[in-house]
Amino acid sequence: MAERILKNIRIGGLKNAVKGNDYRKEATISYAILIGGYILLQVLSAAGIVGHNLQGQFVPICVYVSLAVSLNLVVGISGELSLGHAGFMAVGAFSGILMSRVLLQSMTFEPLILIISMLFGAFMASIAGFIIGIPILGLRGDYLAIVTLAFGEIIRNFMNVLYFGFVDGKLKFAFNHTIEGIEDTDRIITGAIGATGTKTMASFTWGLLLCLFTVFIVLNLKNSKQGRAIMSIRDNRIAGESIGLDVRKYKLMAFVVSAALAGMAGCLFGLNYSTLVPVKFNFNTSVLILVFVVLGGVGNIWGGIIAATLLTILPETFRQFADYRMLTYAIVLILVMICTYNPAIKSRITALWNKVKPKKKDNGPGGKPRKKKAGKEAA
Amino acid sequence: MIFLTNLISGLSLGSVYAIIALGYTMVYGISKMLNFAHGDVIMIGGYMSFVMTMYMGLNGWLALLVAMVICTLLGVTIERLAYRPLRGTGSLAVLITAIGVSYFLQNIALLIWGANPKMFTSLFKGMKPVHAAGGQLTITPESILTILANIVIMILLTLFVSKTKAGKAMRAVSEDNGAAQLMGINVNQSISLTFAIGSGLAAVAGVLMLSAYPVLMPTTGAMPGIKAFTAAVFGGIGSIPGAMIGGLILGIIEIFSRSYISTELSDAIVFACLIIVLLVKPTGLLGKKISEKV
Numbered sequence: 001m002a003e004r005i006l007k008n009i010r011i012g013g014l015k016n017a018v019k020g021n022d023y024r025k026e027a028t029i030s031y032a033i034l035i036g037g038y039i040l041l042q043v044l045s046a047a048g049i050v051g052h053n054l055q056g057q058f059v060p061i062c063v064y065v066s067l068a069v070s071l072n073l074v075v076g077i078s079g080e081l082s083l084g085h086a087g088f089m090a091v092g093a094f095s096g097i098l099m100s101r102v103l104l105q106s107m108t109f110e111p112l113i114l115i116i117s118m119l120f121g122a123f124m125a126s127i128a129g130f131i132i133g134i135p136i137l138g139l140r141g142d143y144l145a146i147v148t149l150a151f152g153e154i155i156r157n158f159m160n161v162l163y164f165g166f167v168d169g170k171l172k173f174a175f176n177h178t179i180e181g182i183e184d185t186d187r188i189i190t191g192a193i194g195a196t197g198t199k200t201m202a203s204f205t206w207g208l209l210l211c212l213f214t215v216f217i218v219l220n221l222k223n224s225k226q227g228r229a230i231m232s233i234r235d236n237r238i239a240g241e242s243i244g245l246d247v248r249k250y251k252l253m254a255f256v257v258s259a260a261l262a263g264m265a266g267c268l269f270g271l272n273y274s275t276l277v278p279v280k281f282n283f284n285t286s287v288l289i290l291v292f293v294v295l296g297g298v299g300n301i302w303g304g305i306i307a308a309t310l311l312t313i314l315p316e317t318f319r320q321f322a323d324y325r326m327l328t329y330a331i332v333l334i335l336v337m338i339c340t341y342n343p344a345i346k347s348r349i350t351a352l353w354n355k356v357k358p359k360k361k362d363n364g365p366g367g368k369p370r371k372k373k374a375g376k377e378a379a
Numbered sequence: 380m381i382f383l384t385n386l387i388s389g390l391s392l393g394s395v396y397a398i399i400a401l402g403y404t405m406v407y408g409i410s411k412m413l414n415f416a417h418g419d420v421i422m423i424g425g426y427m428s429f430v431m432t433m434y435m436g437l438n439g440w441l442a443l444l445v446a447m448v449i450c451t452l453l454g455v456t457i458e459r460l461a462y463r464p465l466r467g468t469g470s471l472a473v474l475i476t477a478i479g480v481s482y483f484l485q486n487i488a489l490l491i492w493g494a495n496p497k498m499f500t501s502l503f504k505g506m507k508p509v510h511a512a513g514g515q516l517t518i519t520p521e522s523i524l525t526i527l528a529n530i531v532i533m534i535l536l537t538l539f540v541s542k543t544k545a546g547k548a549m550r551a552v553s554e555d556n557g558a559a560q561l562m563g564i565n566v567n568q569s570i571s572l573t574f575a576i577g578s579g580l581a582a583v584a585g586v587l588m589l590s591a592y593p594v595l596m597p598t599t600g601a602m603p604g605i606k607a608f609t610a611a612v613f614g615g616i617g618s619i620p621g622a623m624i625g626g627l628i629l630g631i632i633e634i635f636s637r638s639y640i641s642t643e644l645s646d647a648i649v650f651a652c653l654i655i656v657l658l659v660k661p662t663g664l665l666g667k668k669i670s671e672k673v
Binding site: 075081135136138139140141142143145146147149150151153154157158160161176191192283287290291294298323324326327329330331333334337338340341342343345 | 407413461464465468469470471472474475476478479480481482483485486487489490601605608609612616641643644646647650651653654657658661662
């Protein structure tokens with residue numbers, strides 16, 4: 001009974017402090033899904049069940065999973081709508097590629113190069129997140145969303161006019177014009193053409209490590225003192241302020257950590273392809289990641305992991321229905337949103353579920369399965 | 380002279396943004412949702428007008444009328460089927476649904492008309508450009524008529540919203556949904572009407588835009604949609620004069636930065652201006668202040 005009352009208290013910090021084993025449960029499920037999925041896909045591809053096309057998607061799946069997890073930090077845990085996640089991914093991808101090319105001049109040990117590049121990508125993306133975060137976090141709700149959208153587009157536009165390359169073994173940089181006297185093979189980033197001649201280093205195993213690292217960081221942040229502060233600000237900003245929480249600091253913390261993780265994922269994405277165009281990181285990609293987060297359940301880490309995996313694998317599997325694939329995707333998206341959020345339909349589905357569900361466990365006085373935290377609006 | 384030419388094309392582009400921004404701002408004002416599918420309604424309007432002129436042999440103006448009717452119906456249908464079930468459930472759910480609708484419209488267009496760009500015939504084909512200042516300044520009929528259309532639409536819309544019963548009802552609903560309902564206003568009808576007007580205007584904007592920039596593709600509406608949305612926020616989302624001012628300023632900034640600074644960076648400059656404005660005035664130029672209650 002006491003637990004039920006606590007469930008109804010809207011201050012997330014308190015709820016989480018009391019239900020400490022929620023964290024362990026969420027972490028166990030998340031890690032189990034990641035490692036289980038990895039082993040499953042490895043076995044399936046060793047057995048020849050998974051085709052070549054899908055095998056090529058393994059690294060992108062991992063990247064999208066970790067992007068979904070890191071965006072969940074902003075959308076779910078911090079409660080702000082961000083529409084520019086692909087921008088941080090782009091910063092991480094291009095700075096990581098740059099770093100890998102520079103390191104390849106003097107080093108040959110690939111794993112080390114990959115790690116340094118990813119850290120550099122994360123670092124640059126966190127700087128971008130910091131610069132963007134400071135001015136905008138004073139804005140509310142939809143205004144914040146449109147500004148993150150604008151920043152995402154600005155970052156992509158800047159990538160269109162950046163030029164990096166080696167001339168006589170030295171790194172050269174140019175803005176808004178090509179580098180003079182450069183050999184084609186020495187180009188690293190060429191404006192709208194993007195990164196070329198990247199040495200691909202990413203693999204599925206690195207992807208798994210990236211996902212595990214991202215989930216580790218996000219879950220630990222969520223379960224820390226800072227995370228509880230972030231969530232209590234999300235649930236009631238004024239109440240949070242009144243108990244002395246520095247709203248800007250905590251919102252910025254969530255934003256910058258999320259940006260850094262997106263940069264790291266972006267770097268692995270960049271190092272998975274020998275060429276990469278900046279157009280890849282447009283508004284549609286930001287939206288795609290947001291769709292993973294929302295369909296997985298806002299704030300639910302493992303839900304996001306599953307949504308990102310399925311929504312990357314399924315369109316790939318149904319490639320033969322190319323024309324109708326995206327149309328179906330759109331219709332399914334709309335239907336899922338209506339079925340999960342419309343109060344009338346939702347209660348009908350819950351009633352149906354309660355009838356069908358095998359009654360083996362005593363669910364306590366409520367008798368209902370715990371629902372996902374969803375549709376939390378910034379007040 | 381280059382300055383004047385740029386100013387006129389800026390005003391013309393800005394007028395298109397302003398007309399699209401009206402759709403965003405009215406819908407946001409009344410139902411507090413970011414209707415990301417609005418840009419794609421523009422695209423559908425463009426295709427409808429294209430089909431009517433090319434395959435049905437209709438006159439351009441008649442085709443525009445048909446496109447307006449179809450877009451109006453489309454807008455109302457979208458609202459009825461996709462947005463109404465989610466009313467009052469929080470902005471995130473509606474936002475994702477709007478994105479779903481946007482994908483849906485783009486892919487329908489892709490299925491019907493294919494990915495190849497179509498060349499749109501200007502609505503004002505046959506009209507001669509105006510020469511001024513001894514032939515140094517050439518003004519296309521598209522620019523003049525787009526700017527004129529914008530002014531006419533603004534005047535009519537302002538009159539409609541402030542003078543008619545339906546317009547007053549719309550304002551009441553955007554002010555306070557619940558109180559309006561208690562006063563006997565049919566909220567559903569008001570919201571449908573808003574979507575109808577916004578989508579009808581989207582068809583006009585689409586045809587005007589394609590008359591000046593004639594490449595028609597399933598993704599044609601996406602970027603103008605985002606820009607016009609930016610314009611609406613710039614002017615203060617929810618405000619009709621704000622949409623007009625925001626649209627015009629944005630169009631002028633875009634054309635000027637394209638011709639004086641860099642083509643690639645023009646979008647970045649537009650978005651940077653938006654951010655600067657929001658930092659100084661967090662609710663846009665003419666937006667209302669939001670007060671927060673405990």
